[in-house]
Amino acid sequence: MSQAPSLSRTASSDRPHAEGVDREAQAILDQVRREGDRAVRSLTMRFDGVAPEQTRVDPMELAKALDQAPAALVEALRASAANLTRVGLAQRFSEEVVDVRPGVKVWRIWRPLHRVGVYVPGGRAPYPSSVLMLCVPARLAGCAEVVICSPPGKDGLPAQNILVAAAVAGVTEVHAIGGAQAVAAMAYGTETMARVDKVFGPGNAHVTAAKRLVSGDVAVDMPAGPSEVIVVSDGSVPSSWIAADLEAQAEHAPDALGILVSTNPVQAEEVARLADPKYAAQIRVRTVASMEAALEVANGFGPEHLILACRDAESWLGSVTHAGSVFLGSHSPAAAGDYATGANHVIPTGGAVRAYSPLGLEAFGRTLQVQAISPQGLARLGPVVEPLARAEGFLAHLRSVQTRLDAPAAAERNVPRPRRDVAAMHPYRWEASNAEIAVRAGISEREVLRFDTNTCPWVGATLTGLDHLELNEYPDSDYPGLVSAVADYASCPKETITVGAGADELLQLLALAFIGPGDPAVIPDPSYAMYRTLTEAAGGRPVMAPVSDPDQLMRSALQARLTWLCNPNNPTAEPLPPGFVEELARQSSGLVVVDEAYFEFSQTTCAPLVRELGNLVVVRTLSKAFGLAGARVGYALSGPEVAATLARVRPPASLSTISAALGTRALKEAATMRARVQALLLERQTLANAIAAMGFTVPQSSTNFLLVSCPSGLADFLEAKGLVVRRFPQDHALNGWMRVTVRSAQENAQLLDRLATWDGPRAS
Numbered sequence: 001m002s003q004a005p006s007l008s009r010t011a012s013s014d015r016p017h018a019e020g021v022d023r024e025a026q027a028i029l030d031q032v033r034r035e036g037d038r039a040v041r042s043l044t045m046r047f048d049g050v051a052p053e054q055t056r057v058d059p060m061e062l063a064k065a066l067d068q069a070p071a072a073l074v075e076a077l078r079a080s081a082a083n084l085t086r087v088g089l090a091q092r093f094s095e096e097v098v099d100v101r102p103g104v105k106v107w108r109i110w111r112p113l114h115r116v117g118v119y120v121p122g123g124r125a126p127y128p129s130s131v132l133m134l135c136v137p138a139r140l141a142g143c144a145e146v147v148i149c150s151p152p153g154k155d156g157l158p159a160q161n162i163l164v165a166a167a168v169a170g171v172t173e174v175h176a177i178g179g180a181q182a183v184a185a186m187a188y189g190t191e192t193m194a195r196v197d198k199v200f201g202p203g204n205a206h207v208t209a210a211k212r213l214v215s216g217d218v219a220v221d222m223p224a225g226p227s228e229v230i231v232v233s234d235g236s237v238p239s240s241w242i243a244a245d246l247e248a249q250a251e252h253a254p255d256a257l258g259i260l261v262s263t264n265p266v267q268a269e270e271v272a273r274l275a276d277p278k279y280a281a282q283i284r285v286r287t288v289a290s291m292e293a294a295l296e297v298a299n300g301f302g303p304e305h306l307i308l309a310c311r312d313a314e315s316w317l318g319s320v321t322h323a324g325s326v327f328l329g330s331h332s333p334a335a336a337g338d339y340a341t342g343a344n345h346v347i348p349t350g351g352a353v354r355a356y357s358p359l360g361l362e363a364f365g366r367t368l369q370v371q372a373i374s375p376q377g378l379a380r381l382g383p384v385v386e387p388l389a390r391a392e393g394f395l396a397h398l399r400s401v402q403t404r405l406d407a408p409a410a411a412e413r414n415v416p417r418p419r420r421d422v423a424a425m426h427p428y429r430w431e432a433s434n435a436e437i438a439v440r441a442g443i444s445e446r447e448v449l450r451f452d453t454n455t456c457p458w459v460g461a462t463l464t465g466l467d468h469l470e471l472n473e474y475p476d477s478d479y480p481g482l483v484s485a486v487a488d489y490a491s492c493p494k495e496t497i498t499v500g501a502g503a504d505e506l507l508q509l510l511a512l513a514f515i516g517p518g519d520p521a522v523i524p525d526p527s528y529a530m531y532r533t534l535t536e537a538a539g540g541r542p543v544m545a546p547v548s549d550p551d552q553l554m555r556s557a558l559q560a561r562l563t564w565l566c567n568p569n570n571p572t573a574e575p576l577p578p579g580f581v582e583e584l585a586r587q588s589s590g591l592v593v594v595d596e597a598y599f600e601f602s603q604t605t606c607a608p609l610v611r612e613l614g615n616l617v618v619v620r621t622l623s624k625a626f627g628l629a630g631a632r633v634g635y636a637l638s639g640p641e642v643a644a645t646l647a648r649v650r651p652p653a654s655l656s657t658i659s660a661a662l663g664t665r666a667l668k669e670a671a672t673m674r675a676r677v678q679a680l681l682l683e684r685q686t687l688a689n690a691i692a693a694m695g696f697t698v699p700q701s702s703t704n705f706l707l708v709s710c711p712s713g714l715a716d717f718l719e720a721k722g723l724v725v726r727r728f729p730q731d732h733a734l735n736g737w738m739r740v741t742v743r744s745a746q747e748n749a750q751l752l753d754r755l756a757t758w759d760g761p762r763a764s
């Protein structure tokens with residue numbers, strides 16, 4: 001049995017008597033319901049001493065308040081709203097169809113509430129942060145109309161900071177009404193204010209009573225009472241920090257509570273001594289024998305906020321059963337959650353955490369339930385329906401099923417659905433195959449020249465002397481030879497290296513391991529098309545950001561679960577600005593994947609940073625400069641934690657023994673590769689000059705391919721002779737350009753010869 005002493009909330013002596021408050025609130029509700037705007041006006045006069053002609057605040061006042069507010073406050077509100085948005089979007093309702101039986105599908109879909117009302121207290125301290133906490137999720141949930149009610153000051157307007165926050169949250173309908181009359185106006189509507197579907201927000205005793213009393217007529221959110229925190233500590237976090245947390249809670253209101261439950265008596269005493277005596281009635285300190293006992297006390301109380309200020313805080317999370325918002329570890333004060341983390345600070349109090357959750361998007365909508373049944377599905381359900389319908393005496397129920405089953409049904413093929421995200425994907429569009437092009441051009445397949453693959457015109461390693469390989473056995477899944485060769489070549493420790501079947505496999509593993517359903521993944525536009533495919537296949541949400549606008553790319557990346565970067569970028573052939581990758585990785589909380597497929601041509605790399613920046617991964621390939629695209633060898637360089645994550649999801653033997661041996665060989669002959677790359681870079685210059693001399697536009701390239709202006713019809717004109725360039729569709733940022741791989745001098749000459757016979761325009 002439990003040895004832990006339990007805690008109770010003592011009723012504050014100055015709290016108004018509940019019955020009296022209920023009576024007064026009911027009278028106000030009745031009056032507004034009867035007399036509408038007239039009642040609102042006279043009650044506002046009575047309680048707030050002003051009687052504005054109309055309650056609706058002119059939207060110009062919001063714009064003005066935003067304009068006049070201190071820039072730092074506006075910036076902070078915007079940052080807070082951005083974090084709430086980041087969390088809210090990730091928590092958006094999303095549900096897969098359930099295939100209950102073949103031919104029987106059930107699912108639910110989200111529908112936002114149409115019009116919601118948010119009460120924002122004025123009084124002693126108007127809280128702009130609460131406006132965001134309530135209105136940002138409402139907007140994200142898709143509510144068409146969000147209305148704020150907040151009591152007017154002497155100027156007839158709600159507090160300026162409330163108006164500023166409303167403007168930041170994108171709310172345009174604000175009414176200067178306070179107290180129970182605001183709840184009444186929202187719940188029942190008046191001549192000038194339409195009723196809402198649900199009333200949200202904290203308030204004084206009258207507001208809380210009014211919300212409870214209207215709850216039969218309109219939905220209301222959770223009960224909100226005095227704020228409270230329990231800090232559970234084991235002595236490992238400085239006492240002054242804990243005392244500050246308790247005081248922070250106490251400063252909310254005279255009835256707010258801050259409680260320390262500590263396993264460390266010395267600390268308990270110290271905190272009691274440090275806490276400001278003016279909060280003596282609100283701060284309590286308890287000592288218990290163990291962390292288990294501390295959590296038992298906390299669970300028994302069910303606090304709004306619970307701070308686990310102890311070692312290995314996350315490991316205790318499993319023991320938390322009743323708490324609203326939990327803060328883990330020494331550096332997670334509740335104040336950070338009040339304003340900034342992106343978690344919601346509207347949380348059930350007074351033990352209501354037993355039945356209610358912190359405010360989230362789900363409170364602003366509901367779901368429809370959908371079922372779809374095929375003839376065969378219905379046949380499967382018949383034996384379930386029949387006895388139940390008979391037992392309940394509902395023979396018409398039975399007939400409505402039977403009559404359908406009696407009708408002849410077409411045969412049905414039971415085709416399983418792919419995951420919803422996969423069914424919705426943009427399929428990757430490949431260039432035509434050699435065989436197709438050969439037929440169209442009337443040439444043999446061997447004569448087709450691919451300028452669209454960005455491969456190199458040399459074979460990086462041959463099979464000569466590899467006949468000793470034991471191909472009857474699986475490859476060693478650690479690939480020790482290949483990993484050593486990569487370590488030497490890239491000057492990286494082995495534990496930072498993950499090898500895979502081409503860069504593509506590593507990119508796929510990163511998406512699989514780091515992008516979850518609905519997670520935002522930033523994709524530069526234009527860039528390598530697989531980033532989008534892999535993001536969508538993982539169920540993530542592609543957030544496209546123009547590669548030409550590093551500032552926007554940076555801003556988007558701050559909120560991303562994963563950011564894809566390609567340096568130098570395919571297909572623009574340009575490097576990212578110096579220092580950009582490092583800056584972005586330092587700012588972003590998500591994974592930053594830098595695809596350096598073309599590293600050998602540019603020599604720009606951020607590989608030396610991967611040990612310091614735990615969220616940075618470099619992916620490279622042997623398909624380009626090493627001339628081994630057919631062998632499928634790539635590698636990732638990352639901190640050991642990301643490498644360990646990749647090891648969880650990678651197949652043990654995706655690289656063949658042959659590929660690993662060829663890759664090892666090629667890496668050991670890196671000097672040869674470097675010489676070939678030098679020659680290719682000269683060839684690139686020759687080709688670029690020759691194409692430019694014909695009047696085409698050829699921007700600078702840091703890769704083994706060129707972008708070339710591509711007037712309409714030119715790509716087809718080249719392909720008619722079996723010369724394949726990469727073209728970009730109408731909706732692509734590079735439409736009007738073609739991407740041309742630098743091949744051997746002789747192959748490039750064929751391209752130049754054909755281009756010379758083009759008598760159309762040179763610009764796109």
Ligand code: PMP
Nearest residue numbers: 502503504528570597621623634
């Ligand atoms: N990343 C980029 C930017 C690429 O252009 C390519 C291939 N075109 C790849 C990755 C794929 O490389 P691999 O052949 O190693 O899968």
